[in-house]
Amino acid sequence: MRNLLTRRSIRKYSARPVDEALLTRLLDASARTQTMGNLQLYSVVVTRSADMKAKLAPAHFNQPMVTQAPVVLTVCADFNRTTQWALNRKAHPGYDNLLSFLNAAADALLYTQTLCNLMDEEGLGYCFLGTTIYQPQQIIDILQLPRLTFPVATLTVGWPDECPAQSDRLPVCSFVHHETYRDYTTQSIDAFYTAKEQLEENRRFVEINGKETLAQVFTDIRYTRADNEAMSDALLQALNKQGFITESVQ
Amino acid sequence: MRNLLTRRSIRKYSARPVDEALLTRLLDASARTQTMGNLQLYSVVVTRSADMKAKLAPAHFNQPMVTQAPVVLTVCADFNRTTQWALNRKAHPGYDNLLSFLNAAADALLYTQTLCNLMDEEGLGYCFLGTTIYQPQQIIDILQLPRLTFPVATLTVGWPDECPAQSDRLPVCSFVHHETYRDYTTQSIDAFYTAKEQLEENRRFVEINGKETLAQVFTDIRYTRADNEAMSDALLQALNKQGFITESVQ
Numbered sequence: 001m002r003n004l005l006t007r008r009s010i011r012k013y014s015a016r017p018v019d020e021a022l023l024t025r026l027l028d029a030s031a032r033t034q035t036m037g038n039l040q041l042y043s044v045v046v047t048r049s050a051d052m053k054a055k056l057a058p059a060h061f062n063q064p065m066v067t068q069a070p071v072v073l074t075v076c077a078d079f080n081r082t083t084q085w086a087l088n089r090k091a092h093p094g095y096d097n098l099l100s101f102l103n104a105a106a107d108a109l110l111y112t113q114t115l116c117n118l119m120d121e122e123g124l125g126y127c128f129l130g131t132t133i134y135q136p137q138q139i140i141d142i143l144q145l146p147r148l149t150f151p152v153a154t155l156t157v158g159w160p161d162e163c164p165a166q167s168d169r170l171p172v173c174s175f176v177h178h179e180t181y182r183d184y185t186t187q188s189i190d191a192f193y194t195a196k197e198q199l200e201e202n203r204r205f206v207e208i209n210g211k212e213t214l215a216q217v218f219t220d221i222r223y224t225r226a227d228n229e230a231m232s233d234a235l236l237q238a239l240n241k242q243g244f245i246t247e248s249v250q
Numbered sequence: 251m252r253n254l255l256t257r258r259s260i261r262k263y264s265a266r267p268v269d270e271a272l273l274t275r276l277l278d279a280s281a282r283t284q285t286m287g288n289l290q291l292y293s294v295v296v297t298r299s300a301d302m303k304a305k306l307a308p309a310h311f312n313q314p315m316v317t318q319a320p321v322v323l324t325v326c327a328d329f330n331r332t333t334q335w336a337l338n339r340k341a342h343p344g345y346d347n348l349l350s351f352l353n354a355a356a357d358a359l360l361y362t363q364t365l366c367n368l369m370d371e372e373g374l375g376y377c378f379l380g381t382t383i384y385q386p387q388q389i390i391d392i393l394q395l396p397r398l399t400f401p402v403a404t405l406t407v408g409w410p411d412e413c414p415a416q417s418d419r420l421p422v423c424s425f426v427h428h429e430t431y432r433d434y435t436t437q438s439i440d441a442f443y444t445a446k447e448q449l450e451e452n453r454r455f456v457e458i459n460g461k462e463t464l465a466q467v468f469t470d471i472r473y474t475r476a477d478n479e480a481m482s483d484a485l486l487q488a489l490n491k492q493g494f495i496t497e498s499v500q
Contacts, residue, residue, distance in 0.1 A: 007282050027426055032255055032257050032385050034366070037472055039468065046429070049429055077475040081424070090463055103383075106403070113360040114251075117251060119251060126286045130353060130356070175294060177295045177296065180291065181326075181393055181396060183396050199422075215338075224344060
């Protein structure tokens with residue numbers, strides 16, 4: 001995968017259209033990814049209409065990529081199609097539960113990443129929007145996602161109109177463990193995170209946010225306890241409404 | 251990705267060892283995959299010891315790949331490392347909730363799939379074991395996974411010693427929707443599933459399982475309601491024990 005080592009998320013796209021045949025070819029090829037029991041527990045909703053992008057934007061906190069990108073892809077965990085198939089074939093499906101949601105979410109995310117890797121190969125730019133599961137009910141309503149489907153990933157896609165600096169990564173020894181998990185210590189945290197903290201862009205990031213440490217930017221501003229807990233509640237409600245969690249679990 | 255279109259899951263491995271330097275290079279390169287806030291919310295536990303493989307095997311229903319493969323990789327959602335980092339940096343992490351689990355699981359699964367695609371490029375064989383989330387507590391205990399980590403994917407890895415037939419896939423139009431989700435009908439289910447049902451290997455699969463339809467093999471034997479519900483309960487308990495779900499949610 002020649003472009004993997006130089007990849008970066010792309011948030012600005014040129015006016016060049018994303019060809020329908022190219023996109024379909026990549027969406028099709030990505031389906032070679034392994035999937036649970038070969039059931040392909042995912043669906044992709046392709047958004048090209050400006051009107052639909054404008055509707056989706058607030059669910060993604062109005063990040064400008066959503067309306068600026070030629071194509072927005074919402075990848076969904078999907079046990080609806082398999083359930084419909086079973087109901088049409090004298091079978092009794094039982095996929096309205098948490099395990100089935102996670103199985104379908106895994107299928108959808110693995111599929112999504114092969115698609116990302118294929119887009120890198122083609123030189124197509126994309127940005128993965130983690131916001132998809134932050135306000136899922138909005139997306140469900142806009143895309144008319146039925147029971148037993150759930151949005152888990154969004155990609156904004158287009159030909160790149162920027163070449164941002166590549167972001168840093170932790171050393172491989174920081175996240176690979178041998179035989180058993182070796183828990184972190186003050187010393188190993190220092191060894192693994194100091195280089196990241198000393199990067200010029202990260203020091204600036206701390207400064208403009210008025211914080212003392214880089215970690216505080218994440219805990220106090222970007223991903224706070226209050227936000228995480230409120231969005232966890234909304235997530236549970238949406239999972240319940242989509243039929244993946246029963247009342248008793250909530 | 252030249253090998254994607256011909257990929258298949260590999261369950262039999264040759265005696266050729268998986269070189270440590272090669273594996274580390276692939277585990278490192280996979281980290282170019284996008285991740286939430288560049289936090290890399292995953293860890294990988296590498297199992298090479300025969301003793302540890304034997305311990306893991308029951309958690310994967312004793313599928314023979316687990317003990318036969320030279321390497322077993324367990325990829326974990328990991329908010330422990332980030333939390334330790336924050337605690338060491340005067341920050342107040344709030345990642346003991348469902349949203350954070352799903353964010354970390356997404357990071358871990360995207361990472362896993364890039365690794366799979368890289369292994370395809372190298373000609374390495376692998377099999378993705380969906381069983382990882384079926385009996386997670388066993389894996390947590392064996393690998394000594396701390397609070398705020400959770401196993402989400404297992405790959406058995408080795409040089410291929412088989413070349414099985416490629417499995418079929420649904421047509422791309424069956425899982426791609428435009429602008430909004432177009433729900434399935436009796437007619438579209440027939441159109442999308444009949445080719446799969448008529449494949450010789452699937453007809454045989456129905457016959458040897460003594461069923462009337464292919465869907466019944468999935469609903470009555472492979473992924474039953476009773477199993478899914480029991481494993482959903484065990485999953486919730488493990489998520490609670492690992493600190494991702496509070497008592498009140500259960």
